[in-house]
């Protein structure tokens with residue numbers, strides 16, 4: 001079996017909805033935030049710790065794992081689940097985006113993309129077919145089509161070319177992908193141009209994919225621009241299939257995305273900012289490495305239920321980070337992951353209780369207050 005998705009409830013005053021995504025590695029609740037494990041590891045965390053803080057489904061990257069250790073080695077290990085000891089569902093991104101955002105040198109033709117490795121500068125070529133072969137070898141439960149993500153900002157013609165190529169590549173991915181226990185999601189592009197977005201949605205959703213990524217957002221555009229695209233795009237997507245907003249996001253973007261009907265999210269932000277000593281709290285971000293916390297013996301967030309907040313103070317964590325003690329970034333990472341995963345738990349409860357709109361307003365009021 002590949003995947004099945006069921007909408008189990010929806011808010012009457014917003015586009016928010018509850019769902020169940022069933023995969024060969026278990027059923028998870030949506031809306032879901034997927035911690036990013038780019039190189040087959042959610043940085044500094046063991047799989048048990050990721051599960052402990054509420055992680056259910058995680059993300060891996062085709063581009064990175066192809067370059068290192070190589071998808072053949074992951075396949076010989078029995079696939080990504082065995083290799084990294086993650087028992088739950090995994091989604092791999094196709095490499096389309098990473099090639100554009102990471103590869104220092106690249107050439108795009110309708111055949112595919114020539115790029116240089118950010119590791120050793122060696123030259124490589126990805127076609128839609130190659131991206132499928134790599135993902136079939138890695139063995140994730142959900143794999144993404146190979147797309148071309150238009151940069152932001154970009155001209156209408158650039159966005160149109162990338163969107164039309166993404167549709168042609170989507171068809172080639174469907175023709176090549178033949179691993180029956182994997183679900184292949186299409187990706188909708190179109191930049192911030194309404195007609196291109198609706199054209200891409202209509203083309204991609206007519207190809208029979210079981211779920212859809214919303215690509216080309218969270219690429220530097222202002223948040224209101226992203227929300228406006230979602231306002232008119234999500235209603236054009238099938239009600240009964242998962243909507244995955246790629247690369248999003250921060251707590252406010254998660255709430256705004258859920259309220260517009262998005263079911264799946266992934267973002268490096270919580271784990272990335274943790275590694276430079278910035279943590280989420282109910283009252284916004286806190287840069288715990290700052291001197292003002294040297295004698296602050298309170299937890300990072302007094303409202304938080306995580307292991308870090310139960311056992312350590314801001315002063316101690318600041319000390320660890322300043323002293324380059326690895327435990328420091330482990331504690332901030334664990335807290336940030338718990339913060340966003342608990343936010344998703346609270347969001348799902350609020351949708352079920354019918355007070356999502358009030359919950360969202362209350363959370364954002366406090367989180368965005370100076």
Ligand SMILES: Nc1ccc2nc(N)nc(O)c2c1
Pocket residue numbers: 093094095096097098144145147148149150187214215216217218219246247248
């Ligand atoms: N913001 C993002 C993040 C990841 C993406 N992955 C793919 N394949 N395509 C996009 O447009 C993305 C955008």
Ligand SMILES: [Zn+2]
Pocket residue numbers: 300301304305306307308309310335338
């Ligand atoms: Zn905490």
